[in-house]
Amino acid sequence: xxxxxxxxxxxxxxxxxxxxxxxxxxxxLHHSSTIKGIGDDAAVxxxxxxxxxxxxxxxxxxxxxxLMYAPLKHLGYKAVVVNISDVYAMNATPxxxxxxxxxxxxxxxxxxxxIYEGIKLACENYQVDLIGGDTSSSLTxxxxxxxxxxxxxxxxxxxxxxxxxxxxxxxxxxxxxxxxGLQLLEREKELFNNDPNFKPSLDGYDYILQRQLKPEARKxxxxxxxxxxxxxxxxxxxxxxxxxxxxxxxxxSEVGCKIFQDKIPIDENTAKMANEFxxxxxxxxxxxxxDYELLFTIDINDLEKVKNHELIHPIGHIAEKENxxxxxxxxxxxxxxxxxxxxxxxxEE
Amino acid sequence: xxxxxxxxxxxxxxxxxxxxxxxxxxxxLHHSSTIKGIGDDAAVxxxxxxxxxxxxxxxxxxxxxxLMYAPLKHLGYKAVVVNISDVYAMNATPxxxxxxxxxxxxxxxxxxxxIYEGIKLACENYQVDLIGGDTSSSLTxxxxxxxxxxxxxxxxxxxxxxxxxxxxxxxxxxxxxxxxGLQLLEREKELFNNDPNFKPSLDGYDYILQRQLKPEARKxxxxxxxxxxxxxxxxxxxxxxxxxxxxxxxxxSEVGCKIFQDKIPIDENTAKMANEFxxxxxxxxxxxxxDYELLFTIDINDLEKVKNHELIHPIGHIAEKENxxxxxxxxxxxxxxxxxxxxxxxxEE
Numbered sequence: 285x286x287x288x289x290x291x292x293x294x295x296x297x298x299x300x301x302x303x304x305x306x307x308x309x310x311x312x313l314h315h316s317s318t319i320k321g322i323g324d325d326a327a328v329x330x331x332x333x334x335x336x337x338x339x340x341x342x343x344x345x346x347x348x349x350x351l352m353y354a355p356l357k358h359l360g361y362k363a364v365v366v367n368i369s370d371v372y373a374m375n376a377t378p379x380x381x382x383x384x385x386x387x388x389x390x391x392x393x394x395x396x397x398x399i400y401e402g403i404k405l406a407c408e409n410y411q412v413d414l415i416g417g418d419t420s421s422s423l424t425x426x427x428x429x430x431x432x433x434x435x436x437x438x439x440x441x442x443x444x445x446x447x448x449x450x451x452x453x454x455x456x457x458x459x460x461x462x463x464x465g466l467q468l469l470e471r472e473k474e475l476f477n478n479d480p481n482f483k484p485s486l487d488g489y490d491y492i493l494q495r496q497l498k499p500e501a502r503k504x505x506x507x508x509x510x511x512x513x514x515x516x517x518x519x520x521x522x523x524x525x526x527x528x529x530x531x532x533x534x535x536x537s538e539v540g541c542k543i544f545q546d547k548i549p550i551d552e553n554t555a556k557m558a559n560e561f562x563x564x565x566x567x568x569x570x571x572x573x574x575d576y577e578l579l580f581t582i583d584i585n586d587l588e589k590v591k592n593h594e595l596i597h598p599i600g601h602i603a604e605k606e607n608x609x610x611x612x613x614x615x616x617x618x619x620x621x622x623x624x625x626x627x628x629x630x631x632e633e
Numbered sequence: 634x635x636x637x638x639x640x641x642x643x644x645x646x647x648x649x650x651x652x653x654x655x656x657x658x659x660x661x662l663h664h665s666s667t668i669k670g671i672g673d674d675a676a677v678x679x680x681x682x683x684x685x686x687x688x689x690x691x692x693x694x695x696x697x698x699x700l701m702y703a704p705l706k707h708l709g710y711k712a713v714v715v716n717i718s719d720v721y722a723m724n725a726t727p728x729x730x731x732x733x734x735x736x737x738x739x740x741x742x743x744x745x746x747x748i749y750e751g752i753k754l755a756c757e758n759y760q761v762d763l764i765g766g767d768t769s770s771s772l773t774x775x776x777x778x779x780x781x782x783x784x785x786x787x788x789x790x791x792x793x794x795x796x797x798x799x800x801x802x803x804x805x806x807x808x809x810x811x812x813x814g815l816q817l818l819e820r821e822k823e824l825f826n827n828d829p830n831f832k833p834s835l836d837g838y839d840y841i842l843q844r845q846l847k848p849e850a851r852k853x854x855x856x857x858x859x860x861x862x863x864x865x866x867x868x869x870x871x872x873x874x875x876x877x878x879x880x881x882x883x884x885x886s887e888v889g890c891k892i893f894q895d896k897i898p899i900d901e902n903t904a905k906m907a908n909e910f911x912x913x914x915x916x917x918x919x920x921x922x923x924d925y926e927l928l929f930t931i932d933i934n935d936l937e938k939v940k941n942h943e944l945i946h947p948i949g950h951i952a953e954k955e956n957x958x959x960x961x962x963x964x965x966x967x968x969x970x971x972x973x974x975x976x977x978x979x980x981e982e
Contacts, residue, residue: 291743292741292742292743293741293742293743294741294742295736295738295740295741295742295745297742298742300768300769303742303745303768304768306742306746307745307746307749307768308749308763310753311753311756311762311763312757313762313764314756314760314761314762315728315729315760315762317728317784318728318729318762318764320764321762321763321764321765322763322764322765322766326765327729327731327764327765329685329728329729329764329782331680331681331682331683331685332680332681332682332683333680333681333682334680334681336678336680336685336782338729338731338764338765338780338782339731339765340731340733340765340766340767340778340780341733341767342733342734342735342767342769342776342778343769344735344769344770344771344772344776345772346771346772347735347769347770347771347772348769379664379666379667379678380664380667380676380678380687382676382687382688382689382780383689384689384690384691384778385691386691386693386696386776387644389644391644392641392642392643392644393641393642393643393644393646393647393652393655394640394641394642396644396652396656397655397656400656400657404659404660407660407663408661411663411664412663413660413662413663413664413667413670414657414660414670414671415662415667415669415670415671415676415678415687416670416671416675416676416687416688416689417671417689418689418690418691418778419649419652419653419656420649420691420692420693420696420697421693421696422693422695422696422776423693423694423695423696423773423774424772424773424774425772425773427691427693427735427771427776427778429689429691429733429767429776429778431687431689431731431780433678433685433687435666
């Protein structure tokens, strides 16, 4: 449509989110049953009695995982968990998954068995049915694409776009640990690459390693919402770091927020590892990603109900849109949060 | 569990179907709403008012397509069509798709736009909503994983496992053309690789090229079934060649069949190309694959209703299990059909 000559743009100019926005901005929907398309943790299809919640994630060798340190069984487990975490982030219950994998000739039947052991274990732990998929060769490496299908009543669904001023912002568990686990694995890999006799020392780091290699989704929190009659006003899962996710909620809900550094939960193992790396633990929490915790907002009247739950931490509140997404540091300084999340397409790697 | 030392098996020992069977044989289902899991064209989830039909296909560069001759727009189109063809093969109507793509650095924004142009065109032509997905980097090449979601009333669903003795076996359209299109493209590619000044001569081969590069799914046949009150007794789409697919129906339904060579529809362009290659057109029809026609069985009492439909060709009938899947040649000889379909994992490439 442009009158100038056709220009070619590197994908890195747009980044992952920019590319998705660009490609999907003119997508038209044909069916009234498609009540939510692109733009949330999952899409929603209305089947009258129930809504189906659909989400898909693709994990690619060398981009999302490194087989030098990611055991195949853990990888299969994680591939399921990252998807059902998106279903929980809609306040829905994951019920089924479809798994497609592409594998190169370096993989044997036993390797595929290991991946599926992890997939099946996650299916068991989260009570999810493996109902289909595709298996293909690839010229190089391994890719796992999983689509998860969940269920919810229409009125129970929670979107990113419905946070309101004065709502309380909460996160579950703790943040930054998966990122510090990754830093540790990367460091030991480098040392090993430089000296094949080097023995990686991973003892005592179990917690952050587990968070990176075999994360869990926050099933118990969604169950708690149900049993306590709480419906968050907005929710998202934390795959790209707190900053990136709270900005998604603010942008989609057309609000701002105020988050307090002192309230952000960081595990002592995460802090210890960050110190070893001479890194601010806060940075891991804000930008690290892959925590698969839930970030949600609740009406201020529900604060009483959640404040004694050991996994739920109020970290701030929703504010005027004009002030943007703001972090109040321990020193009382106010700074704008930025989405520096884990964006493989934009980062210079 | 074995007492012997752990052995490693090449995936080629099992092939794609063998691998899938092996990996999924112990899959347990937890939900009564999962009324069909692995083992048909698509899985089925019961939402009471409606059933959702879910299927997924993964296309990998260098395995399923070659960018030397597959235009990106066609590739996007085809990636959608192969999925919704599986939905039609359940006698369901495709409604939504989720698209995940992995792309290496050689691709620009404009390349991704071209892929999505094809995806969106298919969505328009088949009235399907693009509702989500994932976009990722890859170290090498392009992979497209699509999950399609369709709808049907439970009683309208048609499985592979319900063909009965004396049912009439029918196929739609014609067979082997997509395979001959591929042979032509491969020949021209070789000639071009040997002599970069060589100009591929593809004129006059439009039909078979279109069948390979931009196939269509048989929407009109499913609509005809609805409008004429026909419910096939079993159905599958032809992605791996007639032999492989009829054997799937026979195995799942625990029956045999008798197919007549003279009845198998082969387009004149397919026959002409096969002759140029000194190849038996029948072999392309039986083992070629990628036709995305429908193979189905109907009760003999429904034969009257379909026999004047220009796209529907009765080619034989369901028989006793004991005799297996049999082809009666033009010369009156009887031969066992074999699943030599397009099995990239088993073939020596």
